[in-house]
Each structure stands twice: as structure tokens, then as C-alpha cells.
Amino acid sequence: MQLFVAVTDNDWFALHASKQSVDEVNFWRPSPEANFKVLQPGELLLFKLKSPNDSIAGGGFFTRFLQMPINMAWETFGEANGVRSLPEFRSRIARIRNVTMQVADNPNVGCIMLAEPFFWPKSEWIPRPPEFAVSNQVGKTFDSEEGAGRRIWDAICERLKRSPASLLDQDTATVAAIESNGFGKPQIVHPRLGQGLFRVLVKESYSRKCAITGERTLPVLEAAHIKPYSMVMRHEVSNGLLLRSDLHKLFDEGYLTVDPQDRRVVVSRRIKEEFENGKEYYRLEENVLREPTEPWARPSLENLEYHAYNVFR
Template sequence: MRAFIAVTDNQWFNFLEQEIGIEEVNFWQPREKLQFKAIRTGEIFLFKLHHPDNFIVGGGFFSHSSSGIPCSLVWEWFERKNGVSTLNELRNKIEKYRHIPQHHPQTRYADYKIGCIVLTQPFFFTRDQWITAPSDFHSNIVQGKTYDLTSGLGKELWDAVVERLQRNNSFLVKTKPEAVIFGEPTLIRPRLGQGAFRSLVTDTYQRKCAITQEKVLPVLEAAHLKPVSEGGLHSLDNGILLKRDFHTLFDQGYITITPNYRVCVSKKLKEEFHNGKHYYQFHDTEIWLPPLSNQQPNRVFLEWHADTVFQR
């Protein structure tokens, strides 16, 4: 069981600790290439302010990371959960970290590609609860450091975090790091929020539409098979990546996907709009599926959509 202590932008932390009831945050990285493999899904990710503020001030549970995402899409996914109030502010922060002159006409609408570290169930300690960083977390550490929570400084850190979480009654958390959940040692199973759902579905489907194979990222959207308003969850098996127009038609019942993963286009499309040739070419074609069975659309949710939403 491990935790990652990340050097954290003070303004990012100050902004997010004021947000009420957020279920996820994006610990974004200003550079395009991101390979964050320090901890596994469900392990803890802690915020440590910049030196000389050597305190751990909060954290969250690691969901997944993603790289090379246009900042406009990152804003669409997470909005204020990026730790800023507007897309322009996000762009300005990226330029600051990249040492790019701000407010230059040529970069005013630049869609910088950045990295995302998605955290669920974030928590923020009050000033009197801040934890002094471990003694071996040196001031020259730029990004962060991983700790084993089962012994030494890591265990001391974990005990301090658990004590504060229990005091705050934030949520139920396992007090034994060695506990095994879902086959892997994890502290908690992350509950995806809307932004995390969009990000995870996009990467799981390798950034291409499951029906058309379209790869132009700005026109792709993560669709729910069963809407949240109908009791569906932000879960990977309740999602699929679709081109925006196919997403609209899916939500309105003009297209469905059968439990054997084939596209079915409603005759209503032609009857009501006297068109739809582009969409009918995909009728009865097989969709592209992620390689792992637990990543693929749940057949129960597909049946629900076909029975409840699809216009026959």
C-alpha cells in the first residue's frame, strides 16, 4: 500500500478548498506528456504545499491519469474542479508554468495539450489539521515522492491522515492499509464523478468513436448507456465513446446498440427527417470494444436502452 505526496500549487489548493461538495478534482500537469505510475487506482494522493509551506493539507484517491488532452476539453470535463474559475485562467496558468508570454495575440486561444491526474473524493484539512511533511521529503523535490504506508514514516503519515479523516467524518475509509478490496490492495474504490467518467471512457476507447472509429477528439463524447437521471452510474461499463451526433441520436432513441454489440438505427430517423443515409450505413455493424471484458458496455444497460429509449 502506497501514497504519493505531490508538490501542490498553493493557489490551486486555496481555490478548491473553498468549493463545497466536490466529488473529484483534476490535478492537472502543464506539459503534454504524462506517465503517472507512482501509485495504483484507489491509493492515496496527498497535497503538499510549495516550500517553505512544508505541510500536507489534503488529498484524494487516485482514479487514473491521462495525457495530451486539449485544455479546452479538460475545462469542459472538469470546469472549476481544475482549480481555476475560467478556461482563460487555466490557459494563463499553463502559460505561466511553460514560461510562455501571457496575453499574446497568437496564444490567446491556444488549446494547449496537458496531462490530467484525476482524483476522487478529495478532502481538505483545516489549517489546524495540517500535517508536517515527512522528514525525508526534501525541499529540492520537484514533483513528489511515494511512501509505503505499512511501515516507518509512511505508516506515521497514514495514521495521521486517517485520524483527521475520521475526525472530519468525511467518508468511510479503511484503517488497515493491508486490506484487500476487489483483488488488489487499495484504500478505497474510487467513485467516478462526471469529469472522471468522461476522461476514463475517452481513454478506454482509445479516443475513437465506438461506431465510426472517428478520432477527432473535440467531436467525441462519453455517453451514458443508462442516464444518471434514470439511476445509471458514472461507471465504465455504463459508458461508451461516441461522435457527438451519434451521442445525440443515441440519447434520443434513434440509435441503439444491441446486447451483442451491433448498431441498430431506427426507421423513425427516415420517417421523421426524410434523411439519415449517413447513419443507416452503420446499421447492423459491430462496434469497436475495449479489450477487457470489464471495460465493455454492460449488456443489462444496453437492454435497458433498447427497451426503454429506442424508437422502434
Template structure:
């Protein structure tokens, strides 16, 4: 297991510490130049305050990274961005960029997305790891399987989860939940809001079937629905235009395990149209660049066997 200790803005952490009902947060970065691939979903991310306090103030579990426009981050996370308003968030981003961001501007920011967040009472905030140097500006990763302070990180995890746990630090930890398919290959589940963000990011803001880039009508669809045992996982998601999402959920269109579009004849029989889909039948849909982010073949086969109207 790996963990990351990120240096937090005091205004951001104080704002969220006063709102314990917010479970998912955006640990945003003012620039989107650098991604974040240190952790896998489910691994812990801790918040460290600046000097002179220099304490671990809380943490959460990593859900993913996305490059989002300021307005998109606000629409998805609202106060989970650590600000009371969109204007307040814009002001903080401008402060770190050392520029004034006008109300009409919509810059792209880096978003580290976290779930199951908890902040510690002020008088119960632990010191940071002993090898966390004072000149570290953004943060530092730790391999807990080889790190010398295993008991320290066990303690931090217990504080974060809310009760004492004995975790095997040689493997990734995640909260239990239903997993469909081979558990050995299953990436960890994401937060509900993060699911929308990382699917949008992985598909580069394009509908997988139509190629539409009109973001207000794009939706993160689940291949295996949550009531059927699906989870908020990137490989269980696909970005679809809202009307295409409806057709997919109702089985009028499907996707085979080789990412080719399937169109049910019942679309034409029942409604007398759907030519735009029949023209694309058998063609490969748009998929994320990284193979591991693409739809899980088992989930697609479940949809084809159970939902698709043959």
C-alpha cells in the first residue's frame, strides 16, 4: 500500500473541517500541468498543515484525478471544493496563480478527488512522519510496505477510518463493497461524485458513441447498475450523451466485448427510426487512452446478455 501526505491550504482544510457532512472533496491544484498517479483508488491521502502548526489534520481515500474547468469542479463538488462559493474558489485559485481571474474566465485546474474524508479535532492532530522534510511544498508519497514507521501509519489509518484496524500494508486497502467479476483484477471503487469526474476526464469530454463534446448533456453511465452489484469504478463507466444513455440503459443499444456498437432491431421496429445508430452499427466506439480505464469486458457481456434487446 502507498499513502500520500499532501500539504494543505489552511483556509481549505478549516472550511471543510467545519462541515463534517461533506464526505467527498476536491483537493484541487491551481494548475493542471501535472497529473497525479501516485496512488490507486482506495489508498489513503492525508492532509498536513503548513508550519508552524505542522500537523496531520485529516485525510481521505483516493478516488482519482481529473482535469476540470473551474465551473465543472464547482458543479460537481460545490462546497466540497473547500470554498463557500464559486467566486471564493476563483479567488483562491487566483491567489496561488498570482493573477486575478475574471468572473468570465473558466480555467482548467487539477483535481485530486477523495472520499470518506475525516478531519481530526485540533487537539488530537498527530505530527507528520519523521522523514517529511520542512521544505516539501506539495506533498510526499510513502510505500507503507517498506516504510520503517508501519505502526505510525496503522495509527493514522485507524484514526481516518474511525476505529482500530489491522491492515496488511503490503497491499492496497479499500472499504469493502460488492465487486462483480474477478476480484484480483478489480480496481477499487470511487466516490459517487468522483465517478462522474474521472469518467468525463478519461473520455476527454466526448460521448463514446456519438463523439459529442457538448458537456452539459454528457453523463457518466454505469454498465453494470448499482442495484445489480455494480460499483462506482472507472471500468464500469462510459461517457454517453443523455439520450444515448437512456437507450443504453433500456437495451436499445449495447457494446460488445471488443468495443463495437450493437443496435437492437427493436429500435426501428418500435419507433420507426434510429438510422444514426444503425449507420454506426459494428463500428468501434471511443475508449479511454489507457487500456486499464476501458470498459470491463465482463460488464459489457453482462449488459449484452441481460439488458440488450436482441
């Protein structure tokens, strides 16, 4: 397993560490040309604080890297960006880039999205390893199976075992990492997603197109839960559909569903009965659902059955 020890802004860390719980963070990079290909989903990015702290103080499980406009990154993650407001976000990026940024400017920012983050108290911080040069202002990759990487991993694992109970539930990335003992590739356990990551991953899995109509106007596309979140208490891409906002509303209220077997749209007669309208929606009847190419992201049969037989009427 690879570990990436990333130089981390002290203020960014302090805001997250001040909260009682954080379920996702955006470890952003200010450059619109930024990229990140170091980690696979499920591997660890660790927060190495700048001087005078100069210690590894926490981390999170890598989920996805995307370039996103600043406004969209704020709308998606809010304070999970490590700032209190959109103006502060814009100001901090402008300061790092050494440019003047107007209120209407909306350039891209590199988003390294992390799930199941952890922030240790100072007594738990790991001193900067000697192999991590003081002059390094970006980060360094370590192999958790050998040398310095093994020492870092052992220290991390010891601390992960003391994580809050929610992160030690079955099927979390935290448990998968502990059980791997740092060897091999990450197990195929997707980190427990926060709401922002769920929205991003659903949008990307559906190639930013409505699953029913193919609509590509991003501001009107929403990530819908197939089985209500209040029942499953987890954000899982296989329980999501990317829908145009009006279809999302109708789906949630049981006016339309997807046949679990043939994956075709079914529209309730209630629309005509209750509103004496609905021609636009009846035209969608029998449309085949546009599903993600990745098997793990496709709507599960169980979730579709629940909606068709319990929500739709």
C-alpha cells in the first residue's frame, strides 16, 4: 500500500481538528493545472503540518481527484474545504497564486477528495520522518511495506485502532486498512462517503448526464438516493441516481421509478389523476436507464426493488 505524506496548511488542519466529527475533506490544490496520480482509491494521504509543528497529524482515505470550479467545490464541500466561507476560499487561493481575483472569477481548483478523515490530538502526532526533507514543500510517497514507510504505517495503524466506533464499523476503509497490515493494494472497500463525496461520485459515475433523459446541464442535475438515506444511513454510489431536479422530486415522492429487472422507467398514473397533466413525463415511460460503466457504481437490484415496491405507487 502506498502512503502519501502531504505538506498541509496549519489553518486548514486546525479548522477540521476543531470539529467534533468530520466525514469528508477536500485537500485542495490551488493550481488549475494541478493533478494527482500518486494514490489509488482506498490508500492513505497523511497530513504533515508545516513548521513549527512539522509532524504527521492525521490523514484520510483517497477517493477521487477532480478539477472543479471554486464555486462548485464550495457548494459541494462547504467547510470541508478547510475554510469558513466562499470569500475566504477565494481569498486564500488568490493569495497562494499571487493573483488578484474578482468576485465573479470562478477558476478551477484541484480537489483531492478524502473520506473517513482523522485528526489526532497533539499528543498523538508522529514526528516528521528523517527521510522527508525539510525543504520538501509538497509531499512524499512511501511504501508501507518497507523502510520508513513501514515505520510510518505501524504508527498509523496503532492510532487507527483507537478510531471512533463509527470508523471501526464493518466495511469501512479504516477497518480494511487495519486488516491489510499495510501489505498489497487496498482492499476493494470504498471509504464511507460524506454527502459531498456522494454527490461528486454519482455525477462522475453517470458522466454528468441524467440517468433518464441524458440532460447535461450540470446545475439542474442532482444525486438522488434510491433507498432513503434515513433507512441505510450510508451514502453509497450503488444507491444513487443522477437525475434532473424535477425527476428527482418525482422519484422521491413515488411518481416514477425504475423497473428492477429490465431497468426501464415507469411513470405513475397518479400524475395525470392528481394534476391533470404530465405528458412530458409519460413520454419517458419505457426509457432504459443510463447506467454507469463501473459495476460497483450501478444501482443495486435490492435498492431498485425497495423503491419500486415501497415508494412508487
